[in-house]
Structures are given as C-alpha cells and as structure tokens.
Amino acid sequence: MSVATASPPLSIADAAQATGLTPHTLRYYERDGLMLEPIERASSGHRRYTEQDLGWIVMLTRLRGTGMPIREVRAYAELCRAGDGNEAQRLALLHAHRERVLAQLAAVQENLEAIEYKIGLYEGRVGSP
Amino acid sequence: MSVATASPPLSIADAAQATGLTPHTLRYYERDGLMLEPIERASSGHRRYTEQDLGWIVMLTRLRGTGMPIREVRAYAELCRAGDGNEAQRLALLHAHRERVLAQLAAVQENLEAIEYKIGLYEGRVGSP
DNA sequence: CCTTGACTTCGAGCCCACTCGAAGCACCAT
DNA sequence: ATGGTGCTTCGAGTGGGCTCGAAGTCAAGG
Numbered sequence: 001m002s003v004a005t006a007s008p009p010l011s012i013a014d015a016a017q018a019t020g021l022t023p024h025t026l027r028y029y030e031r032d033g034l035m036l037e038p039i040e041r042a043s044s045g046h047r048r049y050t051e052q053d054l055g056w057i058v059m060l061t062r063l064r065g066t067g068m069p070i071r072e073v074r075a076y077a078e079l080c081r082a083g084d085g086n087e088a089q090r091l092a093l094l095h096a097h098r099e100r101v102l103a104q105l106a107a108v109q110e111n112l113e114a115i116e117y118k119i120g121l122y123e124g125r126v127g128s129p
Numbered sequence: 130m131s132v133a134t135a136s137p138p139l140s141i142a143d144a145a146q147a148t149g150l151t152p153h154t155l156r157y158y159e160r161d162g163l164m165l166e167p168i169e170r171a172s173s174g175h176r177r178y179t180e181q182d183l184g185w186i187v188m189l190t191r192l193r194g195t196g197m198p199i200r201e202v203r204a205y206a207e208l209c210r211a212g213d214g215n216e217a218q219r220l221a222l223l224h225a226h227r228e229r230v231l232a233q234l235a236a237v238q239e240n241l242e243a244i245e246y247k248i249g250l251y252e253g254r255v256g257s258p
Numbered sequence: 259c260c261t262t263g264a265c266t267t268c269g270a271g272c273c274c275a276c277t278c279g280a281a282g283c284a285c286c287a288t
Numbered sequence: 289a290t291g292g293t294g295c296t297t298c299g300a301g302t303g304g305g306c307t308c309g310a311a312g313t314c315a316a317g318g
Contacts, residue, residue: 012295023295024277032275044284046295059247062240070275091251094244101241105234111191112230115223118188122220141265152265153307160267161305173314175265199305 009040009048019057026057033074034060036081066101138169138177147178148186155186162203163189165210195230 012023019026026047030039036056039047049057063073072093079090141152148155155176159168165185168176178186192202201222208219 022277025275027297028276044295046284059243062243064275065240066237066244087251091248094248094251098241098244098248101237101244105237105241108195108230108234111194112227112234114188114191115195115227115230119220119223119227122216122223151307154305156267157306173265175314193305 007051009050012047015049015054018054019061032070034077036077067104068097136180138179141176144178144183147183148190161199163199163206165206196233197226
C-alpha cells in the first residue's frame with residue numbers, strides 16, 4: 001500500500017503557487033464549473049486543495065494551454081463528473097481537440113517558416129554593405 | 130521585363146476573398162495603423178487593393194497567425210514605413226517574435242503529448258471489457 | 259429617373275478570459 | 289484584546305481583437 005506520501009491539502013495560495021495560476025483564477029475556474037467537484041473547505045470556509053484537485057488543474061491547464069475554450073473544458077469536466085459510461089464521448093472530445101491542435105500547430109509552423117524566410121532576407125541585406 | 134501580369138487593383142470584397150479576412154477586418158486593420166500606407170482609393174472613394182497591399186496583408190496575417198499582438202504588428206509596420214535604416218530593428222523584432230513562437234510551439238507540443246497520453250488511457254480502457 | 263447594391267465612416271457592441279476591488283469574517287501572535 | 293493576514297463572496301472592470309449597424313454616397317442597369 002502507498003501510505004507513504006499522504007500530502008496534506010493546500011490553501012488556495014499554495015495551490016496557486018503549485019499550478020502557476022492565481023487564486024483569483026482558481027476561484028473563477030471553480031465558479032465557472034471547470035472543476036470536477038467543488039473544492040473541499042476547512043471549517044473556516046477556506047478552500048483545501050487535494051492532490052487530485054491539483055492533478056485535475058494540471059490537466060485543465062494543459063487543455064487551456066492548447067487552446068481549448070473554457071466552455072469545452074467545462075463540457076469535458078461535466079462528462080467526467082457524470083461518472084462511468086461516457087468514456088467514448090470524452091474520447092471523442094479529446095480526439096477532436098487533438099485534431100484542431102495539430103492543424104493549428106501545422107499552420108503556425110508554416111507561418112513561422114515564411115517569417116523565418118523574411119528574417120533570412122533581412123540578415124542577408126543587413127550583413128552586406 | 131515582367132510586364133505580363135499587371136493585375137488590376139481589387140475591391141475590398143475581392144481583397145477580403147483573396148486574404149480570407151472580412152471587409153470589416155481589412156478596414157479595421159487600416160484604421161489601426163497596420164497597413165504600410167493608406168489604401169489607394171478609386172474616384173468613388175472605394176478602396177483599391179494592389180498586389181503589394183495583398184502581399185503585406187499576407188505577411189501581417191502570418192504575424193497575427195503566429196500570435197503577434199496587433200500593437201507589435203503596428204510597430205513593425207511603422208518601422209517599414211519609416212524607410213531604410215532601421216533594418217536591424219525590424220530584424221530584432223522578428224527575431225524576438227520567432228523565439229516566442231518557438232517557445233509557445235514547444236509548450237503546446239508538450240501539453241499535447243500529455244493529452245495524447247490521456248487519450249491512450251481512454252482507448253485502452255474503452256477497448257477492453 | 260430611380261432603384262439596387264456595394265461601398266463609405268463612425269461609433270458602439272460583443273466575446274473571451276481573466277482580473278480586480280470592496281466588504282466582511284476567522285484565526286493566530288503579541 | 290487587537291492587529292494583521294489570508295481567506296471569503298459578489299459583482300464590476302479590463303484588454304484584446306474583432307464584429308456589427310446605421311446612415312450616407314455613388315455608379316450602373318432597367
């Protein structure tokens with residue numbers, strides 16, 4: 001059994017620190033239905049982030065970081081929340097996202113090449129008298 | 130001499146068609162100082178886009194498509210407008226942009242890999258009973 | 259002549275994703 | 289007890305990048 005590391009829940013400030021988001025953003029995500037479930041509270045009412053919470057935040061940050069809109073992250077979260085039985089839907093959502101990201105990557109790379117060509121022109125011109 | 134293809138200037142609708150932007154966006158870009166110079170007008174006051182104009186629009190679309198903010202495109206346009214003598218500055222601007230784009234590409238690719246790993250998990254689970 | 263339709267300008271509106279501020283409560287150290 | 293810090297909620301504000309609508313003008317076709 002892995003009882004070794006039962007790390008204690010984190011305050012919102014620590015969770016922000018750990019995820020690279022701000023406390024404001026963490027609250028906003030929760031309000032907006034992006035979390036799998038409402039974050040647990042201490043008796044004081046303060047949020048307590050578990051390791052699972054952090055793991056999910058990392059995933060959603062990756063989704064956001066690849067350009068998935070908030071509303072689609074929410075849709076994905078809702079599927080996960082709904083429990084077993086909709087894995088195919090989740091998979092379809094992730095697949096569709098993957099295709100979009102690949103297309104986007106290809107487009108950016110093509111544009112970048114054209115820009116690098118332009119840079120080459122400038123370097124040629126700048127290097128010569 | 131290449132006198133062969135002296136293509137006539139285009140209406141804003143045709144230029145929009147040709148560049149994949151909307152007429153609204155083309156006017157907005159011009160208003161916002163993103164064009165190298167004000168677009169020529171027909172006697173009616175209607176814009177007439179030349180091939181040079183289209184070429185520049187393609188370039189600026191590539192800059193935008195790689196995430197360069199409007200204000201920086203404007204800065205680049207201003208440098209170009211200023212004429213010779215600031216090639217080093219333009220180059221520096223493009224170089225800086227290139228670095229940002231490469232960093233961004235790397236980040237997106239890393240995130241995408243993690244998402245693909247997740248997809249792999251779902252496919253494994255979905256494939257089995 | 260008169261309509262049609264593509265254009266013009268100007269300013270406002272919209273969407274997205276945060277980002278912030280105000281007012282209030284809870285705990286902890288002095 | 290008291291001040292400080294760190295949280296809470298709520299709602300409003302910001303910035304970027306378009307996007308749109310209204311009102312007017314012009315050239316061509318019927």
